[in-house]
Amino acid sequence: MSIRLGLVIAAIFLSACQQSSRLPEVELQGSTMGTMFSVKLVAPRDDLSTVALRKQIRDRLVRIDMVMSTYNEKSELSMFNANGSTDWYDVSLELCTAIEQTLEISNATDGAFDVTVGPVVNLWGFGPDDAAAAPPDRADLDAALSNVGFDYLQARCDTPALRKSKQEIYVDLSGWAKGYAVDQVTLLLDQNHIADYLVEIGGELSAKGLNANQQKWAVAIEQPLAGVRKPQTILRLTNLAVATSGDYRNFFEHEGQRYSHTIDGRDGMPVSHGLAAVTVVNKSAAYADAMATALLVLGPESGPVLAEKLQVAGLFLIRHKGELIELTTSVFDGLNLR
Secondary structure (H helix, E strand, C coil), X not given: CCCCCXXXXXXXXXXXXXXXXXXXXXEEEEEECXXXXXEXXXXXXXXXXXXXXXXXXXXXXXHHHHHHCCCCCXXXXXXXXXXXXXXXXXXXXXXXXXXXXXXXXXXXXXXXXXXXXXXHHHHCCCCCCCCCCCCCCHHHHHHHHCCCCHHHEEEECCCCEEEECCCCCCXXXXXXXXXXXXHHHHHHHHHCCCCCEEEEECCEEEEECCCCCCCCEEXXXXXXXXXXXXXXXXXXXXXXXXXXXXXXXXXXXXXXXXXXXXXECXXXXXXXXXXXXXXXXXXXXXXHHHHHHHHHHHHHHHHHHHHHHCCCEEXXXXXXXXXXXXXXCHHHHHCCCC
């Protein structure tokens, strides 16, 4: 639904006398979900095997990919999508819970976040298939839209099982899965009694404790400019996750018109309003991931209003008459992130 962008880890530079007190730091890296993961550990204890920990992280990420990937035709989600029945379909508790939680966000945002929008995203060329060179025909869009709607999808997690009331329903968790993977890695680190760390997967981050300089972790929110990587503002986090959704990285142009990868499942069109990017801060990276997408879809007026209503910690970057306006919610301001 939306490719996550705009988050870059920012270094905090200290004076020479402070540098001498910097704690050791270990970084574990690897590939996952078509992107990279990074786990920074501050002063890991001597009895911790980072080799074993990296294997645990890799194994957990491979498991998530086998459950939630739409790029892997053998994943559990792909098997559910390929199933043509409208009967209840047995799934793992992990997949069922993920669907259940995304449906809650869909209901709260009146469908601005919708995991069934995949057919329309694919039609625009932003899915697993080849990129599009031109907008799809309206008739094709309308046909795809007839098979979009989170209310066609049900979760019954005491069993656990899923059901689609239309055979053609296709579920895509790409607007949730990377954030969920971040949450799962942080859980793994907590289980290993690691106190200070930063986890990043494809732009979604979660920070705990303090960085090597014994300060809050510093995260830069990028300016929403295509072809430019320049910080707009710095957030300082501890025990929180952050995700950004924007319209300025993944897009194509046709006959002078730019088409963003973020698709509004309610009309099948890419977002084209003045809201350039939304950053959401929450305990859960998965929630921040999905909510940032929903608020971007809703736009510069409805997005901030709903964020305030739902008590979401949100930062909105809005283009207006050649300028960039920052708008924050009261919950965001109360977190003292800057």
